[in-house]
Amino acid sequence: MSSPDTLSAGMRSLRYVDALREAVAQEMRRDPDVFCFGLDVDDHRAIQGSTQGLLDEFGPDRCFTTPLSEDAMTGVAIGAAMAGMRPIHVHIRMDFLMLCMNQLVNMAAKAHYMYGGSVKVPMVVRSMIGKSWGQGAQHSQGLHAMFMHVPGLKVVAPSNAYDAKGCMIAAIRDDNPVIFMEHRLLYPIEAPVPEEPFMVPFGRARHMRRGDDITIVGISNMAVECLRAASLLEEVGLSVDLIDPVSLVPLDMETIVASVARTRRLLVVDNAWVSAGAGAEIAAQVAEQLGGGGPLAIRRMGFAPTTCPTTPALEAHFYPNPLTIAKAAHALAGGAGGWEPDPERARLAYQQAFKGPF
Amino acid sequence: MDSPALKSPETLVRLYRSLYLVRRVEERVAEIYPTDRIKSPVHLSIGQEAIAVGICDLLRADDIVSGTYRGHATYLAKGGDPKAMLAEMFGKVGGCARGKGGSMHLVGLEQGILGCSAVVGTNVPVAAGYALALKRRGRGQVAAVFYGDGASEEGCVYETLNFAALHKLPILFICENNFFAIHEPLHRRWAADQLTERVATFGMPARRITSGDIFEIRDAASGLIDAMRDGGGPAFLECHTYRWREHVGPAEDYAAGYRARTDMEEWERRDQVARLAAMLPEAERRQIEAEIEAEVEAAVAYAEASPFPAAEELHAHVFA
Numbered sequence: 001m002s003s004p005d006t007l008s009a010g011m012r013s014l015r016y017v018d019a020l021r022e023a024v025a026q027e028m029r030r031d032p033d034v035f036c037f038g039l040d041v042d043d044h045r046a047i048q049g050s051t052q053g054l055l056d057e058f059g060p061d062r063c064f065t066t067p068l069s070e071d072a073m074t075g076v077a078i079g080a081a082m083a084g085m086r087p088i089h090v091h092i093r094m095d096f097l098m099l100c101m102n103q104l105v106n107m108a109a110k111a112h113y114m115y116g117g118s119v120k121v122p123m124v125v126r127s128m129i130g131k132s133w134g135q136g137a138q139h140s141q142g143l144h145a146m147f148m149h150v151p152g153l154k155v156v157a158p159s160n161a162y163d164a165k166g167c168m169i170a171a172i173r174d175d176n177p178v179i180f181m182e183h184r185l186l187y188p189i190e191a192p193v194p195e196e197p198f199m200v201p202f203g204r205a206r207h208m209r210r211g212d213d214i215t216i217v218g219i220s221n222m223a224v225e226c227l228r229a230a231s232l233l234e235e236v237g238l239s240v241d242l243i244d245p246v247s248l249v250p251l252d253m254e255t256i257v258a259s260v261a262r263t264r265r266l267l268v269v270d271n272a273w274v275s276a277g278a279g280a281e282i283a284a285q286v287a288e289q290l291g292g293g294g295p296l297a298i299r300r301m302g303f304a305p306t307t308c309p310t311t312p313a314l315e316a317h318f319y320p321n322p323l324t325i326a327k328a329a330h331a332l333a334g335g336a337g338g339w340e341p342d343p344e345r346a347r348l349a350y351q352q353a354f355k356g357p358f
Numbered sequence: 359m360d361s362p363a364l365k366s367p368e369t370l371v372r373l374y375r376s377l378y379l380v381r382r383v384e385e386r387v388a389e390i391y392p393t394d395r396i397k398s399p400v401h402l403s404i405g406q407e408a409i410a411v412g413i414c415d416l417l418r419a420d421d422i423v424s425g426t427y428r429g430h431a432t433y434l435a436k437g438g439d440p441k442a443m444l445a446e447m448f449g450k451v452g453g454c455a456r457g458k459g460g461s462m463h464l465v466g467l468e469q470g471i472l473g474c475s476a477v478v479g480t481n482v483p484v485a486a487g488y489a490l491a492l493k494r495r496g497r498g499q500v501a502a503v504f505y506g507d508g509a510s511e512e513g514c515v516y517e518t519l520n521f522a523a524l525h526k527l528p529i530l531f532i533c534e535n536n537f538f539a540i541h542e543p544l545h546r547r548w549a550a551d552q553l554t555e556r557v558a559t560f561g562m563p564a565r566r567i568t569s570g571d572i573f574e575i576r577d578a579a580s581g582l583i584d585a586m587r588d589g590g591g592p593a594f595l596e597c598h599t600y601r602w603r604e605h606v607g608p609a610e611d612y613a614a615g616y617r618a619r620t621d622m623e624e625w626e627r628r629d630q631v632a633r634l635a636a637m638l639p640e641a642e643r644r645q646i647e648a649e650i651e652a653e654v655e656a657a658v659a660y661a662e663a664s665p666f667p668a669a670e671e672l673h674a675h676v677f678a
Contacts, residue, residue: 061494067524072483072517079487082472085494087487102514106477107484115465115473116455117675151676175678 010195017187019161020050020126023168024088026197028058031086034172035062038073038090038126047090048128048187070099074125078108078177081123086172094127094181095138101146108177109152124171128182129220129271131319136310142220142272142303147179148249148281154202155248157181157271159223161191162358163246166200173199183221183271189353203250208354211239214333215259218244219278220271222302222320228349229325232341238333244354248278256282257289264295267329269320270302277302297332301325322349365573365637373415373572374634375646380407380431381631382654383440387430387447388608390658397449398460403431405602405622408630409534410435412575413502413595416583422470422492422501424485427462428534428601429474432504437469440653444661452664456671472501478539479505479512482531486518489529489592498587500528508539510553516560519594523561526591530582531557533596540605541616557594564594572630600625 014022028034036054038047042065046052054063066073070091077087091097097104104125111121130139147153154176158164164182171178208223209230218226223244230240241259245251260266266286268279279300290296301320309315320328326341384404390396403410406428414423414435425432433443439454446453447461454465455473465473472488475481485503492499509515510533522529533553537544544551558564563582567574575597582593602622604611612619635643 067517067520069514069517069521072486072514072521075480075483075514075518076487076490076521079472079484079489080491081487082484083488083491085491102477102480103483107475107480111473112678113675114455114459114463116453116458117678118455118465118467119473120678122678154677 011192013190014161014193015188015190016161016164017048017050019165019193020168021052023165027169027172034086036088037064037066039066039068041090047092070096074100074103077123078121081121082119086122088124091127093139094129094143095141097127105150109150120175121177122175124178124180126180128184130184134310137307140308144181144248145277154178157220158246159220159244160354161193163200165193166198169197170199181220185221191355202247203252205252205255206244206246208244209240209242211241213238214265214329215241215263217268217282222269222271225322226269226325227354228322228352231349232322232326232345233329235342253285257286260286260290265297265332267332268300269325272302274300274302299332301328370637373411374638376411376435377407377631379650380434382650386654391608396447398447399606400461401428401606402603403428406534406599407431408570408572409575409597409599412572413579415576416580420499422472422488424472424481424503425474426505427476429464433464433471436471438466438471440657441660444657445664448661450661450664451667457667479509479515482515483518486522486527486529489527493528500583500586502530504532504534507535507544511547519557519560522592528586529592531594534599535596536599536601554596562592562594566596568598570599570628
């Protein structure tokens with residue numbers, strides 16, 4: 001347990017992007033079968049710095065660019081994984097995973113099962129979600145629900161630097177294909193991170209705040225936005241039980257259900273569309289397990305049901321934000337209509353980041 | 359091509375044994391199929407055996423093959439266990455994929471057989487990924503990936519050819535061109551039928567063999583594979599062939615009208631199983647055939663006797 005002001009021994013405050021890089025470098029040092037490839041992983045920009053230094057330390061056999069060819073390159077990762085290697089295939093935007101769907105869904109997800117357990121596919125697919133600066137329609141999508149739908153794929157979406165490192169190490173050591181979602185806006189945010197390698201186990205949600213009035217589940221970057229919303233809700237005396245699932249497959253429904261069993265109110269905020277999404281899955285499971293046992297209020301938030309526009313005038317209305325989340329939570333908790341969070345508080349809320357305890 | 363070494367008695371016996379095994383397993387599958395004991399769609403290799411047999415004869419035990427949903431010949435030619443294959447097709451737990459894969463997903467990692475795939479072309483980049491790992495290991499191993507002329511229309515195949523050439527991967531691409539994708543002839547799918555010339559532009563040796571002659575196939579592959587073991591990079595062979603039976607199922611389908619039986623008969627006259635049979639001394643041929651017949655019947659009996667998987671197996675192997 002620590003905070004940035006009281007770092008435990010071996011902890012430093014580290015940016016999300018540096019935590020990712022450190023995790024990969026440590027695993028590549030530990031295991032010669034780990035390699036990292038994808039368009040631009042070895043250039044001077046190094047995927048926003050997340051692959052910086054890997055080429056110098058490990059050489060071009062273990063850190064190399066590819067022809068764009070996302071479809072075949074995914075197959076290459078699968079084949080190398082079947083041969084016992086541990087590829088990390090990097091995509092600078094999650095939108096490009098649509099080009100990988102055949103290999104991910106028809107081969108990576110199914111190989112262990114349809115070959116009767118005789119092969120394993122230990123691979124990591126890193127993908128970054130963009131937002132703002134006009135990222136627009138094809139650089140902004142959170143497509144995790146598509147992967148959650150298919151048995152055989154693990155899906156993780158760490159929202160802080162500690163989980164980024166621990167999940168990356170766990171993903172690399174996992175014997176299954178892991179879709180690893182990163183959000184571009186999380187990259188510069190710092191949190192305390194141990195220097196030594198460690199794993200954050202999948203299927204264990206993280207409590208970001210403890211509270212009694214409402215359960216809020218925030219996915220990926222929305223976990224941070226929900227943290228900010230929770231601070232706004234202090235103004236009206238609402239205490240939030242804030243949960244970051246961290247991994248979506250496997251999904252720690254036990255923690256979520258236990259929380260909603262206390263609060264009887266659930267708001268799921270996803271970094272994706274609402275329809276048939278991760279929020280729908282979480283809400284459905286909560287309703288299945290707790291429905292009929294008294295009043296239960298459930299609401300989902302996510303992207304507007306539109307394509308993501310580039311202009312800030314419209315984009316501002318596309319995403320949930322701390323204000324809209326706080327107001328939705330307030331309404332769900334039976335608060336009187338018309339509440340507007342204090343603007344100064346809302347301005348300051350954007351500076352908040354989750355710093356533990358981990 | 360007619361060098362004595364290629365037709366040495368040992369080679370001849372080996373090739374015939376493999377050809378005959380594939381042919382007889384397929385014929386037995388076709389016989390059994392109407393009884394509904396086979397719980398899997400079957401895409402028979404009858405007529406196409408010479409390609410897999412000719413190539414696999416050159417491969418080491420630790421080399422890798424990757425085949426298609428029409429992969430029975432690939433599986434058997436690389437040393438796959440007929441018992442595990444038949445049991446797989448019967449849906450039994452003794453199958454090579456515990457009954458969970460069926461005819462289209464035969465697999466045998468111990469014999470170097472990567473799992474076959476039913477989504478056309480999907481196996482090609484996977485085989486290249488395996489070849490990348492083989493290259494890193496540096497033990498001179500190679501991969502041979504088989505795909506049909508239909509897969510030559512999939513983008514991922516060209517992406518893979520480029521990547522393999524770029525990284526000098528030890529992989530032999532073999533296009534089994536039987537001129538049909540399901541029922542559609544090549545000329546309705548390609549404006550230009552120069553499959554080999556197209557691949558040559560990726561920067562690898564590429565050769566077309568139109569005869570169906572197993573010795574010509576084997577001879578062509580031999581030099582390419584030797585060079586590959588020394589770091590020479592990938593190569594491509596297009597082998598013309600013909601599917602004697604229907605796309606899926608045990609029967610002929612010439613009555614459907616999309617192709618002429620006379621086309622098949624031309625290939626039947628070049629049948630490599632019959633050709634090699636005629637090249638062997640009678641007594642030796644009979645002995646090989648008797649041994650294979652016994653092996654096939656043992657495989658069928660094993661498949662019959664193997665139990666179906668227990669219900670709990672449904673949930674096993676979702677994750678490793």
